[in-house]
Amino acid sequence: MVSDGVEKFKRFAINVWDVDAQGKTDEQVAKEGLFAMEEWMKELGLVMNISELGASEEMLAGFAEGTIILPGGYKVLNRDEIIQILKESLNGKCQKGQRN
Numbered sequence: 001m002v003s004d005g006v007e008k009f010k011r012f013a014i015n016v017w018d019v020d021a022q023g024k025t026d027e028q029v030a031k032e033g034l035f036a037m038e039e040w041m042k043e044l045g046l047v048m049n050i051s052e053l054g055a056s057e058e059m060l061a062g063f064a065e066g067t068i069i070l071p072g073g074y075k076v077l078n079r080d081e082i083i084q085i086l087k088e089s090l091n092g093k094c095q096k097g098q099r100n
Contacts, residue, residue: 017036051089
């Protein structure tokens with residue numbers, strides 16, 4: 001997902017998390033900013049994957065069906081992409097060291 005909004009994620013990293021962009025690619029800066037946000041969310045004690053909320057793989061299709069898809073974001077997602085993101089969150093693959 002970073003690649004679909006790399007410029008916005010880069011600005012976010014620099015302006016919000018004070019990431020130093022010198023000598024880094026735009027994608028590296030963007031990912032560093034997202035990592036900083038993830039660490040901050042963990043410090044707050046926020047849930048970092050949907051399995052911590054009691055979700056199971058059997059529930060994912062229902063979540064995807066109930067998702068309202070609006071244009072205007074970084075990328076308009078289809079049902080399969082939504083399910084893939086939910087699976088990654090369920091399994092914690094979005095966590096540190098397992099990013100795309």
